[in-house]
Amino acid sequence: MSTKQRLSKLAYGVAAATLLTGSLASSNVMAAENVRWQVPLAFPSHLIGLTTPVKHLSESLKAISDGDIQLRYYEPGELVPPFEIMDAVSTGKYPAGYTWVGYDQGTIPALPLYSGAPFNMEPPAYLAWYYEGDGRELLEEIYAERNIHPMLCSIIGPEGAGWFANPIEDLSDFDGLRIRFAGIGGKVLEQLGASVTMIPGGEIYQALERKTIDATEFSQPAIDKMLGLDQIIKNYIMPGWHQTLTTSHLLVNQDVWGKLEPATRALIEMGCESATLKGFAQSEFAQPTALRDYQKEGVNAQTLPEPVLRELQKATNKVLDNMAAEDEMFNRVLTSQREFMEHHSIWHGKGYLPRDFYEYD
Structure with missing residues (x-):
């Protein structure tokens, strides 16, 4: 077999492999599950750093999933009043909600320690405690009783007094x-x-x-x-x-969360981590x-x-x-x-x- 013939066969093999890989990738994309969530907000969506991260989250997830994951958020009161978001997610009335969890301190006394507490940590230390310390694990334990999976999805610095x-x-x-x-x-x-x-x-x-x-x-x-x-x-x-910091969280109904593919859950988790960083940057720039x-x-x-x-x-x-x-x-x-x-x-x-x-x- 001549060199030209060998190269021709090699090129054919590479082309065939490329087509097969592309076909499999396309098949995987098509096989990905579709997520279509209505997400009520506790605050108006234009508030810098507080709720603007939900826009970043929604747009990023849609782009990275090629449209398979779409979160449509609604302004306060359009679906449920701000104080009723946790209950709406817990019961499955809505699959998810984006809220300031301190609103539910009457039901769960520990939540203000997560939403922003007096003379507490500043954002960098809080993020270390939350992601690398006990923070996330304890919060998930708190919400497990209410059939909710919580995710930190925004953090900003101190408020005015x-x-x-x-x-x-x-x-x-x-x-x-x-x-x-x-x-x-x-x-x-x-x-x-x-x-x-x-x-x-x-x-x-x-x-x-x-x-x-x-x-x-x-x-x-x-x-x-x-x-x-x-x-x-x-x-x-x-x-x-x-409040030395203020957070917002994406609360997801645990039954809904548990039925998602691991890859989908990972994308949403990473989306919230990205939104947290984006919102903090927006906030610090604006003050x-x-x-x-x-x-x-x-x-x-x-x-x-x-x-x-x-x-x-x-x-x-x-x-x-x-x-x-x-x-x-x-x-x-x-x-x-x-x-x-x-x-x-x-x-x-x-x-x-x-x-x-x-x-x-």
């Missing part, structure tokens, strides 16, 4: 305030004499405008600006002692612009004096200890977080430059 008619100079300034305040921080303010209520983000502006509340917190500067809170109150209190805009508009962005923060921390620890004494799972999660924060502090304290090192004109 709220919008107040007057500056906060000491703890007595909280006494008597009618305030919208979320999570464990709300329990702390109740101990200080405030009348705390919880209303969805989309209703805060109207509540302030109608003076049914005197003060409020919601989220970070850029998100609060989207809600127009600066149009009503001009005293913005920082830092967000009550300084919002604060500078506040300055131009005459908003007084007050930083709480350290003595006030120390007193708030003492009050917070009492509340946390009381909650831990009343609920076993709360105690397990809190103990795990405290142990990790102590462990991580040697790196955090020595490895990073001090905050006051960064001084700019």
Whole structure:
């Protein structure tokens, strides 16, 4: 056989193998399962870092699966009210929901430790605890009783501590305030004499405008600006002692999750990890612009004096200890977080430059 003939046979073999491989790949794509989920949201989809990751998640999953995995999300109230998302997913009314899990603290006391707790970790340490420590495993155990598979799907940094008619100079300034305040921080303010209520983000502006509340917190500067809170109150209190971070989670009905192919589950898990990173970047990019805009508009962005923060921390620890004494799972999660924060502090304290090192004109 001549060299030319041998090359011709080789080329034919390569072409045949290529066609077979392509055919198999096409067959695998066609054989992939179709996922079509309706996903109710707890917050409007345009809130930077808080809910914008769900758009990234939806678009990424559709692209990487060649259209086999499609998550269609719905604005708050279109399918179910924000406070009812967990129950809707648990019962299978909807296959999944994207929510701030702190809304369900009345049913599951430990959840605010996952959605954003006072004087807790900052995002980098939290991600280490969640992915490499006990965090994810404990959360999955919490939700197993409610037939839900949870996935971290967004994280942003500290919130503002709220919008107040007057500056906060000491703890007595909280006494008597009618305030919208979320999570464990709300329990702390109740101990200080405030009348705390919880209303969805989309209703805060109207509540302030109608003076049914005197003060409020919601989220970070850029998100609060989207809600127009600066149009009503001009005293913005920082830092967000009550939530050193905020998360959102994709909750999936466990029966639905269990029927998915392993490859599909892996894609959705990776999609949420990607969305978490994307949302954090979006959030960090947006906050300084919002604060500078506040300055131009005459908003007084007050930083709480350290003595006030120390007193708030003492009050917070009492509340946390009381909650831990009343609920076993709360105690397990809190103990795990405290142990990790102590462990991580040697790196955090020595490895990073001090905050006051960064001084700019």
